[in-house]
Amino acid sequence: MTTTTERPTAAPESTGGTPMVDRAEGWRRRAPLLPALVFTIIVTQIPFILTLYYSLQSWNLVRPGSQEFVWFANYGDVFADSQFRTVALNTVIMTLGSVLIAVVLGLLLALLLNRQFAGRGVVRTLLITPFLITPVAAALLWKTVLLDPTLGLINFVLTPFGGSGTEWISNYPLASVMAALIWQWTPFMMLLLLAGLQSMPTDQLEAARVDGASAWSTFRELTLPHLRRFIELGVVLGTIYLVNIFDQVYMMTQGGPGVASANLPFYIYQRAFLGFDIGQSAAMGVVVVILTLIAANFALRLIFKSFSGEQEAA
Amino acid sequence: MAEVVFDQASRIYTPGAKPAVDSLDLTVADGDLVVLVGPSGSGKSTALRMLAGLEPIDAGSVRIDGRDVVDVPSKDRDIAMVFQNYALYPSKTVAENMAFPLKMRGMPKEERAQRVRQAAEMLGLSEYLDRKPKALSGGQRQRVAMGRAIVREPQVFLMDEPLSNLDAKMRVQTRAQIAEMQNRLEVSTVYVTHDQVEAMTMGDKVAVLADGKLQQYATPPELYDRPINAFVAGFIGSPAMNLLELPRSSSGVTLGGIEIPLPRDVSDAAGSRDRLTVGVRPEDWVLESTGSDAGSVVKAVVDVVEELGSESYLYAHLAEDTSTSIVVRGPGRVQVRFGDPIAVRPNPDALHVFDTETGQRLP
Numbered sequence: 001m002t003t004t005t006e007r008p009t010a011a012p013e014s015t016g017g018t019p020m021v022d023r024a025e026g027w028r029r030r031a032p033l034l035p036a037l038v039f040t041i042i043v044t045q046i047p048f049i050l051t052l053y054y055s056l057q058s059w060n061l062v063r064p065g066s067q068e069f070v071w072f073a074n075y076g077d078v079f080a081d082s083q084f085r086t087v088a089l090n091t092v093i094m095t096l097g098s099v100l101i102a103v104v105l106g107l108l109l110a111l112l113l114n115r116q117f118a119g120r121g122v123v124r125t126l127l128i129t130p131f132l133i134t135p136v137a138a139a140l141l142w143k144t145v146l147l148d149p150t151l152g153l154i155n156f157v158l159t160p161f162g163g164s165g166t167e168w169i170s171n172y173p174l175a176s177v178m179a180a181l182i183w184q185w186t187p188f189m190m191l192l193l194l195a196g197l198q199s200m201p202t203d204q205l206e207a208a209r210v211d212g213a214s215a216w217s218t219f220r221e222l223t224l225p226h227l228r229r230f231i232e233l234g235v236v237l238g239t240i241y242l243v244n245i246f247d248q249v250y251m252m253t254q255g256g257p258g259v260a261s262a263n264l265p266f267y268i269y270q271r272a273f274l275g276f277d278i279g280q281s282a283a284m285g286v287v288v289v290i291l292t293l294i295a296a297n298f299a300l301r302l303i304f305k306s307f308s309g310e311q312e313a314a
Numbered sequence: 315m316a317e318v319v320f321d322q323a324s325r326i327y328t329p330g331a332k333p334a335v336d337s338l339d340l341t342v343a344d345g346d347l348v349v350l351v352g353p354s355g356s357g358k359s360t361a362l363r364m365l366a367g368l369e370p371i372d373a374g375s376v377r378i379d380g381r382d383v384v385d386v387p388s389k390d391r392d393i394a395m396v397f398q399n400y401a402l403y404p405s406k407t408v409a410e411n412m413a414f415p416l417k418m419r420g421m422p423k424e425e426r427a428q429r430v431r432q433a434a435e436m437l438g439l440s441e442y443l444d445r446k447p448k449a450l451s452g453g454q455r456q457r458v459a460m461g462r463a464i465v466r467e468p469q470v471f472l473m474d475e476p477l478s479n480l481d482a483k484m485r486v487q488t489r490a491q492i493a494e495m496q497n498r499l500e501v502s503t504v505y506v507t508h509d510q511v512e513a514m515t516m517g518d519k520v521a522v523l524a525d526g527k528l529q530q531y532a533t534p535p536e537l538y539d540r541p542i543n544a545f546v547a548g549f550i551g552s553p554a555m556n557l558l559e560l561p562r563s564s565s566g567v568t569l570g571g572i573e574i575p576l577p578r579d580v581s582d583a584a585g586s587r588d589r590l591t592v593g594v595r596p597e598d599w600v601l602e603s604t605g606s607d608a609g610s611v612v613k614a615v616v617d618v619v620e621e622l623g624s625e626s627y628l629y630a631h632l633a634e635d636t637s638t639s640i641v642v643r644g645p646g647r648v649q650v651r652f653g654d655p656i657a658v659r660p661n662p663d664a665l666h667v668f669d670t671e672t673g674q675r676l677p
Contacts, residue, residue, distance in 0.1 A: 203401035206368050210472075211415035211462070212389035221414070225405030 048289070054282035061276035074283035083259050084267070084284065090174060091243065091263040098181040099238040103231060105182065106189025111219075113190070114197040131187035139251035142180040143169065173253045173261035180248050185241075189234045196230030197223070236299040243292065264288050316392075316469040316502055318342040318365065322374030325360050334360045336526040337374060342470075342519075345500040347493065349517035351507055353549070357526035359474055362506045366395050366472050379469055389418075394463035395472040399479065400455045402447040402462075409434075409443040412461045433461045436495070453484045460492070464499070471496070471503040477512065489516060510550050514538070522546050540666075544673035547593045547666055553627055553641045555593045559670055562588050570612035570632045574660060580667045583677030591673070593666035596627060596643040599658040611657040614640060616650050630656060 055074055059067040078084055113124055130138065146153050147168040155164045169176045200223060208218045244265045249255055255262030255270060262270070268288070272281035320340040326333045335357040342348045350358040363369040365376055367388030375382050383391050394415065402411050409430050416426045434440045437457040447455055456476060463471055476492070477485045493516045496503050507513055513520045514534045522529040522537065522545075530542040541547035547555045560567035566576040567590055574592070576584070584590055602611045613633035620627040628642045628650065642658055650656055667676045 201399070201401065203397045203399055204403060206366075207395065207397055207401035207403075207462075208414075209368065209388045210366055210393065210395045211466075212418040213414070214418075217418060222403055222405070225403075228405075 051282045051285050054278050055286050057279045057282075059278040061278060070279070074279045075287070077280060078283050078287060087259050087262050087264055087267040090259070090261065094174065094178055094181070094245075094261075094263050095239055095242045098178050098185060098242055099235055101178075102182045102185040102238060103189045103193075103234050105186045106191075106234070107193050107227070107231075109186065109190040110193035110197055113194055127190060128187045130184050131191075133184070135184065135245075135247035136251055138184050139180055139248040142176070142183070142248075143252045147176055169253060170257065173257060177248050177252055177261050180252065181242060181245065185238055189238065192234045192237075193227060193230055196227045200226050232302055236303050239299065240296065243295075316379030317344045317377075318470055318502055318504065319377040320361070320365075320374070321377065323361070323364060323371050323376050324373040325357070325364055325369055326372045333357075333372075333526050335364065338523075338528055340521055340528060340531060342502050342504060345502055346518040347496050347503040347505060347516060349505045349507060349513040349520045350523060351510055351513035351520055351549075352523035352529075353508060355525075356523040358506045358508075358523045360526075361523070362472055362474055362504055365391075365470070365504060366393060367391055392469045393472055394466040394468040394470075396459045396463050396474065396476045398475040400447075400459040400476075402455055402458055404447055407444050407446055408439060408450070408458050408461075411447065411458055412465050415462060415466045429465045430461075433464045436464070437461050452480055453488065456480060456488060460495075464495075468501065471501050471505075473503065473505045475507055476505075477507070478509075485512075492516065511552060514550065520550075522549060524549075540675070541593075542675050544591055544593070544668040547668065547675075551595060553596050555595050555666065556599075556640045557591055557593050557668075558638060558640070559589055560592050562590060567592055569660070570614070570634045570638075572609060572612055572659075574665070575662060576665070576667060579677050580665075584667065584669075587669065587671075589670045590676070591668040591670045592660075593668065594640075594660045595664065595666075596641045598661040598664040599640070599642040600661055601642065601644055602657045602659055604655050604657045606657050611659050614642075614656050614658060616652060616654045616656060618652070619648065619650060621646070621648070628656065 056069060056071060057067055058070045058073065109127055113120065113127070117123075133141075144151070149155060149165060149167045152168070154168065155166060158164055158166070204222055205218065208222055213221065243263075245263065246265050246269070249261060249263055249266040250269075253261040255266045259267060264284070265288075268281050268284050271277050271284065275281075318341070320338045322337045322339060323335060324333045324337055325335040338357075338361055340348070340361075350361055352358045360369055364371050365378075365383075367383065367386065371384045375384050377383065378391060378393070403414065406414065409427075412430045412433060413426045416429060421429075430443070431440070434443055437460060439454065439457055439461060442450060442454060442458075447458065450458065456479070459476065473492075477488055480488060489512060492505075505512075505516060513522075514537075517534060519531060519533055520537055521531045524545050530537060530546045532540075532542075537546065537550050541550060541555075544557055548557055558569060560569050560574075562568075562584070563573050566574045566581065568574070569592070576590075604613075614630035615633055615636075616628050616630045617639070618629040620629070624646050626644045626646060626648050628644055628648065630640055630642060632638045632640065633655065640658070642656070644650075668674060669676055
């Protein structure tokens with residue numbers, strides 16, 4: 001009863017139609033959300049603040065008592081570290097290279113699956129399976145079953161062409177890791193693009209046929225523009241996942257030889273848990289977070305733009 | 315500028331099933347606008363798509379300008395099509411949409427721009443050339459779709475219910491524009507619609523289809539005055555013709571207690587049939603005063619009155635046989651209301667008589 005009598009008195013204060021709520025009432029309404037908020041802060045923000053704090057310390061775990069406050073010296077070291085720069089470049093190549101190749105392959109497979117043929121359901125299921133395999137298992141599969149110099153299937157297949165004995169993982173470490181990543185992520189791109197292809201209005205394709213467009217012109221002039229936002233979404237999502245990939249690097253090459261196939265997450269892991277240099281690895285972590293925030297901001301803006309602005313015209 | 319001939323053309327989706335288009339015979343004379351009309355599932359759109367090359371022709375043939383096009387792909391048939399949902403390319407501007415068929419034919423850029431400009435001027439689209447389709451109204455999109463067909467200067471236009479997505483006012487306006495433009499361009503046109511008003515107002519000739527079969531192919535007045543069977547009679551005209559199944563009497567048929575004499579040739583053709591289907595258009599009833607002699611008028615009770623301003627339609631049921639309903643056209647202002655009695659008499663010169671069994675016109 002009290003609430004119903006209070007509401008009319010509160011209403012005249014409001015301008016937009018919703019009654020103005022005093023502060024206490026506002027907190028009372030938000031209270032049920034607080035546990036979730038507190039939990040989120042504890043598990044994400046406190047570690048981040050601690051990381052910021054550690055990044056200002058010189059602290060190596062193998063030298064007890066070495067912890068001291070050094071301001072931004074760690075950051076200076078990070079940028080002076082040529083290995084860090086190599087690894088940063090590796091990360092860009094590994095992430096963007098894998099994503100772009102996976103998109104292209106995914107597009108080709110999606111175009112194939114968008115046609116009618118016998119056994120399409122089986123083929124589609126088979127093509128999706130790489131995405132369903134645990135990354136560690138997939139990495140092991142690539143390392144031993146496929147790429148092993150003596151027992152690997154790839155060298156076995158290449159033997160008749162005189163290509164046996166290649167040490168794939170030692171000679172082409174980055175490319176090997178990327179191959180495994182591409183193999184795993186192509187199905188994701190394929191599914192996304194297949195959904196895009198199937199949402200293409202058939203009357204546009206028929207109009208193109210009557211208008212005299214060849215298959216290639218139809219693809220380039222109509223299908224590709226239609227798929228643009230699906231491709232963008234695939235690139236952004238794939239990048240977000242692959243930029244902090246760890247399993248394949250750890251399982252296949254341990255980042256080596258040297259840092260030839262290491263990416264930033266793996267390198268930070270190495271510095272923190274194999275080198276025990278908490279201060280430097282924390283500083284690297286902060287740098288990566290900042291760079292990722294910038295890149296993610298651009299990427300997300302792109303997604304929102306293409307999905308809100310470019311609405312389907314009838 | 316070409317003659318289009320459907321010669322026993324059939325489309326069979328699943329072998330053994332009833333064909334979607336069954337042995338269609340139709341000739342579209344050079345420069346004519348022919349309307350294919352029929353209810354949903356009558357095969358009218360399928361027939362058009364067969365002509366467009368979007369559906370295979372399973373039997374018979376289709377000829378454009380004397381050339382058999384059964385195995386000719388759409389792009390080589392020299393046709394242009396306007397789709398029901400316009401099928402504009404959303405990523406292209408109006409100008410690019412209209413130029414697309416020309417570009418695909420390898421026409422030089424300047425000539426393309428020239429043609430698009432001309433067509434845009436004709437359709438009142440000049441100021442929208444740089445817009446994307448999504449920034450246009452329904453009517454403008456429809457005109458862009460028309461423009462894309464016109465720039466081609468094809469031998470045949472195909473239109474698949476091009477007005478069905480427009481509001482009523484826009485539809486009437488565009489209907490006239492299309493008919494006028496078609497007259498000016500003198501390009502043979504096949505136009506599909508389910509709306510018999512569009513068919514009657516636009517077509518040089520109208521083909522009425524039902525269940526994949528051609529029912530009647532004639533000019534609009536002929537279709538209206540001499541429908542070949544009860545289906546065409548009921549389909550053409552709005553409100554629909556009253557089709558009454560009546561028992562024979564000595565000199566004609568009996569309706570609501572009165573005797574309606576039939577012309578001599580009709581009763582000869584009717585032979586010994588003891589029931590006939592008699593069609594009376596709403597405007598072929600004569601309203602009489604309710605006090606008239608019971609033997610000369612049919613008494614009915616009004617259910618609904620539709621006043622359209624210039625005329626009115628009275629929906630009524632017979633006083634003697636309440637299961638029989640009739641529609642009567644009256645003057646613009648009528649004094650009758652729901653439940654009022656009326657007295658009507660069919661105009662004996664405007665009766666359509668059909669065989670009740672087969673639906674065929676007699677004679």
